Amino acid sequence: MYTPVFKELSGRGFGEIVKIVFSGSSGAVRRITVRPLRLKGGDFWQCEKIVDDKAFHQNIEAEKLQTVLGGILNSNGFSDINIFLADKHISYHTASNGRLNRKESARKENRTVELSHDRKKSYILPEGTEIPPLVDLGVFDSSYRVVKSKYGKFVQINRFIEIIAEKLKHFSGNELRVVDFGCGKSYLTFIVYYYFTFIRNINTRIAGYDVKKEVIRDCRGIAERYGYSGIEFFEADISRGFSCPQAADMMISLHACDTATDYALWHAIQNNVRFVFSVPCCQQEINRQIKFRDEYSLLGQYGLYKERFSAILTDTIRCEVLRSCGYDVDVVEFTDSSATPKNAMIRAELKHPPPGANMGVNAALADINRVARYFNVSQTLLNLINGAAAEGQADGLLADEHTSG
Numbered sequence: 039m040y041t042p043v044f045k046e047l048s049g050r051g052f053g054e055i056v057k058i059v060f061s062g063s064s065g066a067v068r069r070i071t072v073r074p075l076r077l078k079g080g081d082f083w084q085c086e087k088i089v090d091d092k093a094f095h096q097n098i099e100a101e102k103l104q105t106v107l108g109g110i111l112n113s114n115g116f117s118d119i120n121i122f123l124a125d126k127h128i129s130y131h132t133a134s135n136g137r138l139n140r141k142e143s144a145r146k147e148n149r150t151v152e153l154s155h156d157r158k159k160s161y162i163l164p165e166g167t168e169i170p171p172l173v174d175l176g177v178f179d180s181s182y183r184v185v186k187s188k189y190g191k192f193v194q195i196n197r198f199i200e201i202i203a204e205k206l207k208h209f210s211g212n213e214l215r216v217v218d219f220g221c222g223k224s225y226l227t228f229i230v231y232y233y234f235t236f237i238r239n240i241n242t243r244i245a246g247y248d249v250k251k252e253v254i255r256d257c258r259g260i261a262e263r264y265g266y267s268g269i270e271f272f273e274a275d276i277s278r279g280f281s282c283p284q285a286a287d288m289m290i291s292l293h294a295c296d297t298a299t300d301y302a303l304w305h306a307i308q309n310n311v312r313f314v315f316s317v318p319c320c321q322q323e324i325n326r327q328i329k330f331r332d333e334y335s336l337l338g339q340y341g342l343y344k345e346r347f348s349a350i351l352t353d354t355i356r357c358e359v360l361r362s363c364g365y366d367v368d369v370v371e372f373t374d375s376s377a378t379p380k381n382a383m384i385r386a387e388l389k390h391p392p393p394g395a396n397m398g399v400n401a402a403l404a405d406i407n408r409v410a411r412y413f414n415v416s417q418t419l420l421n422l423i424n425g426a427a428a429e430g431q432a433d434g435l436l437a438d439e440h441t442s443g
Contacts, residue, residue, distance in 0.1 A: 040119075040138075042140065043119055043121075044107075046121060047121070048104065050123070054123055054124065055074060055121065055122070055123060056073075056122040057071060057122050058070075058071070058073075058121050058122070059071050059072075059118075059122075060111065061117075061118045062116055063116050063117075064114065065115055066114065067110060070086065070116070072086075072103070073086075077097070080099070080100070081099075081100040082100060083097070083100060083103045084098075085097070085098055092371065126142060126143065126144050127142070129142075161192075161193075161196045162196050162237075163196050163233065165178075165182070165183055165184050165192075166183065169229065171232065172192075172195070174225065174260070175188075175191070175225050177191050195226070195229060199233050201372055201383065201385065202233075202315060203233065203238075206313060209240070209287075211240070212240075213240070213242070214240045214287055214288065215243050215244075215284065215285060215286045215288070216230065216244040216287070216289070217245050217247070217282055217284055217289050217290070217305070218246040218289075218290040219294055220247070220248060220291055220293065220295075220302070222253060222292075223256070224260070226292065227257075227290070228261070228264065228266065228269070230244070230290070231266055231268060235266075242268050243269075243270075244270070245270050245271075245272065245284045245286075246272070247272050247273075247274045247276060247280075247282070248271070249275045250273075254272065254273045257271040258271050276298055276301045276302055276305065277296075277297055277300075277301050281305075286306075286309065286311050287313060288314075288315070289311045289313070289315070291303070292315075292316075292317045293318075294316075296319075296321065296322050296323055299316055299318045299321075299356070300418035302316060303316060303356060303359070303360065303419055304422045307360070307423070313387055314360065314385070314386040314388075316356075316383065316384045317372065317381070317382065318349075318353055318356070321349040323352065323415075323417060323418060324348040324349075324351055324417060325348035325349070327414065327415045327416065328415050329413065351413065351415070353382065355417050355419065356384060357386075358406045359406060359419050359423050360384070362406070362423070363388075363391070363423070364388055365386040365388050366386065367384065368385055368386075369385070403423065403424075
């Protein structure tokens with residue numbers, strides 16, 4: 039099927055092709071980007087494969103490109119192939135009848151083929167930008183250049199902002215209201231404020247909450263020193279039934295311990311917060327209760343695996359509760375696991391808010407409850423949504439009785 043594509047590639051010299059992009063996959067590999075790369079050992083093609091929002095890289099010897107790509111293409115069924123040359127763009131598209139159609143167009147500006155391994159990556163928060171929180175973190179020096187030993191942290195912070203920016207790329211409100219539960223020292227909070235205020239030019243207001251009085255005091259001082267008038271900090275414990283007075287478009291909860299994450303998510307659900315970014319931590323609630331039955335008892339034999347399974351079950355329940363309440367939900371890695379094992383972010387956007395009385399009353403919630411009963415666990419966010427659903431049903435019943443009387 040892809041014979042015309044390989045003939046096209048074989049007719050081009052190594053230095054002619056800027057990049058090749060394969061997309062529209064029906065298989066596990068969603069996207070492939072191939073670029074020429076010149077190393078000391080010779081000429082290679084750097085192949086980046088995107089699988090479940092994760093990037094995997096492989097360097098392929100120049101003469102083996104067709105063999106390696108052939109296997110990947112045939113197993114994933116890419117419908118779109120784009121070949122970018124220095125002076126033109128060639129595209130192949132698979133039509134509904136299976137025919138491969140070719141188009142060619144001139145590029146407005148000629149591109150130089152970059153063969154160096156050290157090509158400069160474009161970051162959403164680029165080096166050289168005056169970002170005071172990155173100086174205080176030690177990521178930038180006083181000249182706003184990346185400190186060599188902190189380059190990993192620089193990449194992580196950019197990744198964090200990219201995840202949020204991608205979800206809010208179409209946000210068009212005059213004001214962005216954010217709540218941050220368990221804000222801690224708040225450097226990421228300050229960086230979020232910087233991005234939306236100074237790069238996106240959105241009037242941004244952030245309310246940060248933490249249980250530690252000294253942390254709140256320090257954060258207030260830092261905000262004053264930066265001149266970030268749109269950020270306020272408050273001492274409060276979200277896990278003790280605290281009701282946040284601020285309306286919000288976005289909720290952030292990074293490494294809120296155990297059930298504090300549940301109360302943060304519950305706040306978002308109750309208040310129809312549109313965007314949710316939560317990185318759970320210390321998921322011990324289910325680990326203390328979980329009981330395995332029948333053939334699944336082997337899952338509880340090893341403490342470390344039992345803890346990991348409990349964490350996965352906890353966060354799966356959280357994702358499904360959000361989904362039952364009208365959120366589109368996905369889970370992404372926001373940093374490398376070598377930096378922290380708690381690197382999975384629950385990212386959600388409210389698309390179909392249910393009526394208050396029917397909150398969570400649907401098939402998805404019934405499925406979650408069956409799973410919880412099977413493993414003999416009680417989970418905080420699930421309990422909160424069950425309580426709200428029961429109250430909604432009771433209110434509806436009383437209303438019907440009053441009407442019929």
